[in-house]
Amino acid sequence: MNKILALIFLTLVIGTSCKRVPLTGRRQAAFIPSATMQSMAYSQYGQFMQQNKVVSNTPDAQMVQRVGQKVSQSVEAYLKSKNLSDRTKGFKWEFKLVESPQVNAWCMPGGKVAFYTGILPFSKNESGMAAIMGHEVAHAIAKHGNERMTQALGIQLGAAAGAAALSVNNPQQVNTFNQLAGYGGQLGILAFSRKHELEADRMGMIFMAKAGYHPKEAIEVWKRMAAKGGAKPPEFLSTHPHESTRIAHLEKYMKEALVFYRPR
Template sequence: MKKLGLILSFAAALLFIACKTNPFTGKQTLALVSNSQIFPMSFQQYNQFLSENKVVKGTAEADMVKRVGQRIAIAAEKYLNANGYQGYLEGYQWDYNLVQDDQVNAWCMPGGKIVVYTGLLPVAQTEAGIAAVMGHEVAHALANHGQQRMSAGMLQQIGAVAGNVIIDDPRTLNAFNQAYGIGTTVGVMLPFSRGHETEADQIGLYLMAIAGYNPDEAANLWLRMKANSGGQEPPEFLSTHPATDSRIANIRKMAPAAKAEAAKFGVTSFK
C-alpha cells in the first residue's frame, strides 16, 4: 500500500503542476511533456519523412498548399496576438509540403510541420477545401493535442501500474488488466480523442475564416469526404473521430461564429 500511495501522490503532483491554458478555449489542459521536448523529435521525424517520400515542388497544387498554409499561419498569429498570447508560437518552424501519395489525408506535426497528400486534392476540390483541412490540422498543433494525448497515455500507464501494485491474485490481475485496457480506451481515451477532433474543427473554422476562406466550405468538404469513403466508418464510440454526420452538423452550427470572429479582423468576404 505504501508503493500505491507513492504512485498516486506522484500522479496527483503531475496533474497539479503540469497544466497549460488552451488559448482558444481557455480550458486547462494536460502537459506532462513540454514543447521543448516534443518539437525537436517532431522536426527530426518530419525531415526523415520528407527524405523518404516524394515531395511535389513547382506545381500549381504545391504552390497552393504553401499559400494556404502561410495564410493559416498568419491567421493563427493574428488571433493569438489579439487575445493576449504574444509569443505563443515561439519555437514553431512552419513548413508546408505536398507529398505524392493516394491517401486522402493531411497532417500537421507539433511545431508547424505540415504535409498534404496529393490524394486529398480531388476531394478537397478547391482552395477553400484545402484550407478547411489545413486549418483543422494546424488547430491540433496549436491546441497541443499531441502533447495532451502523450500526457493522457502516461496517466493511463500510471493507473495500470497502480492496479498491478494493489492486486496480488494472478487471475484477478489478469481480469483487471483486460478490463482496464478496454475500459480506459473506450471510456476515456477515445472520447478524449473525439473531443480533440471537435475542438480542432472549431479552431480550424476560426483560422480559415480569419485567413479569408469561407467556413461554410468545411461542411461541404466533409460531405465529399463521406461520399469518397462510401459512408463506411466504425461506430462512433469505437472511433477516434466523431461520426461524419455529427461532424457536419456541428461544423454548420459553428460556421457563423467563425465568420463573426473573422469580422473582428476586418474579414467580411471569403473565398
C-alpha cells in the first residue's frame, strides 16, 4: 500500500514538475515549489542589499532600472504569447546597482536582480547591459537554480514528505540555496552548469532583442570579457563555457534572436 502511495506521489510530483524550459523546450526536473524558491530569494536579496552599498539616482543606476524594466516586460510578453505566464507567477521584479569592484551580475528566482559597478566597463553601453540582463533573467525564467537545488536535495526530497519539507527557516536549506543559486558573494560559488549557461545565452539574446536591443551586442560583451582575461566574474567562473565556444554558440542563435528584434 505504501508503495502504491509513493508511486502516486511520485507521479504527481513528476507530472506537475517535469516541465519544459521555455524557448529551448528542454525537459527539466525542478521540483522545489516556486513560492519556496522565491521566499528564500526575497529574504536573501533583502539581506544582501542591507549589507552592500546600493547605488541609486545615478545615470548608471537609472540604466539598470530602465534596461531591467524593458527586458522583464519583453520576457512577460513572450511568456504570455506562449501561454507560459505561470513561469513568472509570484515574481517581484527589482533591479539594483551595487557598489562593488567585482565583475558580477545575477538574477535570483522571483526576478531580484543585482548589477555590480565592476561589470559596467564590460557592459559598456545600454545594449551591453541588456545582454547581461537578458542572460541573468534567463537563468531565473529557466529555473536553473531550482533545477540545481532539486538535484542536490533529490534524495531527501524523494524520501521525505516531498517539497513541503523545504523551509525558509531551515538554515541548511537556505545555505544550499545560496550555494547553488550562486549568490555566495565573494566566494563566487559555481552556480550553473555549462548547459545552463548556454541555455541562458540563447534565451537572453531573444529577451534583449524583444526589448529593443540589438542581440549582436551580446557577442561584443563576451569579447570584452575575453579580452580582459585573468580573473573571471564569479557568476562566470569555470563552469562557464570557454569564450570561443560561447561566441560560436551566440552566432549560431543570432538568426533566431533577430526574428524578435524590434528597434525602438
